[in-house]
Amino acid sequence: MAVGDPQDEQYWNPVMSDGRMSTAGKVVTPETALTLDAYYACIRNIAEDMSKLPFDVVRISENGTKTRLPADPISALMNLQPNPAMRPQTFRESITAAALGWGNGYAEIVFNGRGVPTQLWPIHSSRVEYNVKGDKVEYIVRNDDGSAVSITAKNMLHIANVGGDGVGGYSLAALAANTIGLGIEQEASAGSFLKNGSRLSGMLVPQQTMKQEQMITLRESWQRVYGGSSGTGQVAVLPYNMDWKNVSIPAADAQFIEQRNLTVESIARWFRMPPHKIAELTHATFSNIEQQDMSYMRDTLLAWDSRWKDEIKIKLIGMDGDNASVFGRHNFDDLLRPDAETRFKTYHTAMQNGLLTKNEVRAKEDLPPVPGGDRVYVPLNMAPMDEDGLPIQEEAATAGQVEKTPMQDDKNAVNLSPIIEATAERLAINEANALSRIKNMDAEKESAFRDRHWSAIETAIAPIMRAAAHEDPSGRANSISYAHAMRDTLLTDTPDERRDKLIAAINQELYGE
Numbered sequence: 017m018a019v020g021d022p023q024d025e026q027y028w029n030p031v032m033s034d035g036r037m038s039t040a041g042k043v044v045t046p047e048t049a050l051t052l053d054a055y056y057a058c059i060r061n062i063a064e065d066m067s068k069l070p071f072d073v074v075r076i077s078e079n080g081t082k083t084r085l086p087a088d089p090i091s092a093l094m095n096l097q098p099n100p101a102m103r104p105q106t107f108r109e110s111i112t113a114a115a116l117g118w119g120n121g122y123a124e125i126v127f128n129g130r131g132v133p134t135q136l137w138p139i140h141s142s143r144v145e146y147n148v149k150g151d152k153v154e155y156i157v158r159n160d161d162g163s164a165v166s167i168t169a170k171n172m173l174h175i176a177n178v179g180g181d182g183v184g185g186y187s188l189a190a191l192a193a194n195t196i197g198l199g200i201e202q203e204a205s206a207g208s209f210l211k212n213g214s215r216l217s218g219m220l221v222p223q224q225t226m227k228q229e230q231m232i233t234l235r236e237s238w239q240r241v242y243g244g245s246s247g248t249g250q251v252a253v254l255p256y257n258m259d260w261k262n263v264s265i266p267a268a269d270a271q272f273i274e275q276r277n278l279t280v281e282s283i284a285r286w287f288r289m290p291p292h293k294i295a296e297l298t299h300a301t302f303s304n305i306e307q308q309d310m311s312y313m314r315d316t317l318l319a320w321d322s323r324w325k326d327e328i329k330i331k332l333i334g335m336d337g338d339n340a341s342v343f344g345r346h347n348f349d350d351l352l353r354p355d356a357e358t359r360f361k362t363y364h365t366a367m368q369n370g371l372l373t374k375n376e377v378r379a380k381e382d383l384p385p386v387p388g389g390d391r392v393y394v395p396l397n398m399a400p401m402d403e404d405g406l407p408i409q410e411e412a413a414t415a416g417q418v419e420k421t422p423m424q425d426d427k428n429a430v431n432l433s434p435i436i437e438a439t440a441e442r443l444a445i446n447e448a449n450a451l452s453r454i455k456n457m458d459a460e461k462e463s464a465f466r467d468r469h470w471s472a473i474e475t476a477i478a479p480i481m482r483a484a485a486h487e488d489p490s491g492r493a494n495s496i497s498y499a500h501a502m503r504d505t506l507l508t509d510t511p512d513e514r515r516d517k518l519i520a521a522i523n524q525e526l527y528g529e
């Protein structure tokens with residue numbers, strides 16, 4: 017370990033910073049800037065929002081499939097414990113906040129004997145300087161006793177803000193010193209304004225000459241009773257032979273509120289922060305807040321996600337061997353999570369189009385899987401379209417095609433099993449739901465229901481039969497004969513029995529099994 021003992025608290029604490037003098041006459045340092053509420057709120061928002069997101073380590077296969085690796089040691093460092101003294105959210109907050117305010121956030125990487133990173137220890141940004149020597153970067157860490165130690169780039173996790181040299185970042189406290197200094201001075205002015213009485217302020221005019229000592233005593237006694245916030249609004253009793261001349265300046269006339277709002281907006285601009293995120297709602301509406309939230313995530317948080325994942329890929333995961341296809345990223349699902357109605361509409365569409373299974377949807381809602389929930393459902397009424405967006409007629413679609421071998425001769429030509437199972441499952445569920453709504457039906461209603469349902473079965477099965485027969489019109493005849501054969505058991509089977517019979521009958525029709 018280059019710094020000796022990274023657990024030594026001296027490395028977590030700052031050293032003195034000279035800061036920068038603002039045009040408002042205030043010396044601004046990364047520490048004093050935190051006393052301005054808008055500046056602190058911006059840093060807190062970004063640091064907390066990034067640290068509360070899960071950090072996923074994923075492997076990308078050749079076909080683009082992403083597989084999460086929750087047991088990876090990097091995942092443990094980022095989500096469970098970066099070091100024995102800190103929790104992951106605290107660690108990531110401190111590094112991101114340092115990168116925002118100081119321009120750079122640092123943490124020493126501790127490796128085990130096999131070269132696997134096992135601990136991350138933060139070092140306060142005020143203690144670190146970096147030197148670029150050719151194609152190498154060296155970090156110099158100052159100790160309390162004035163000595164310094166060197167850490168190689170391999171052993172230093174470095175999250176940098178926007179910067180000019182390609183290695184380090186600019187300090188927002190330094191760049192925005194004038195804006196921050198103005199905000200601090202406005203706070204001080206507002207406090208002084210209130211301390212001296214924002215409503216009762218003016219001159220006591222004596223009707224006769226007073227000595228200097230008498231004037232000092234009168235002013236102090238008056239200020240003691242009527243000055244400050246505790247004296248605001250009280251009824252004043254004028255001393256004998258005194259007149260009151262009102263010279264007060266109302267707070268609205270002094271434009272304190274407007275000036276402070278402008279300062280808040282300016283601070284937000286430095287951080288790319290929507291003003292409503294730091295409680296500046298002057299221009300916010302219910303219709304634009306959601307879009308501003310999306311803009312904040314896309315324009316602000318994604319940039320910090322890129323800084324983290326690039327540095328972690330290079331310094332912690334590695335670029336060679338099995339790790340070449342492994343990457344880290346923040347999971348934004350929780351921030352993107354819409355209201356319940358929107359979520360379930362999205363799930364419904366995804367399931368209908370075969371993008372998600374029932375169990376995948378349940379997992380997103382933190383629910384346990386259910387039997388049969390891993391089936392993929394796809395629509396059966398999809399047909400090819402011409403260039404004008406109109407369905408291609410069956411005769412035109414098959415014109416000029418070479419006659420193909422029936423499915424019975426080559427079962428492996430097309431695997432229809434998922435479609436068969438999905439169709440049988442859907443029909444069985446529809447039957448059960450329909451029968452539960454039609455109880456104690458008379459003979460006439462029962463017959464009408466059988467006819468309607470037979471037609472629905474024929475419509476659902478016909479595409480499978482046609483696919484198996486390679487557009488042979490007999491596919492429709494097969495589905496009709498099948499539907500007739502299933503009519504007699506419609507009201508006696510359970511849904512599971514119905515589903516199994518459907519699957520067996522279709523397979524018999526297709527494959528002769």
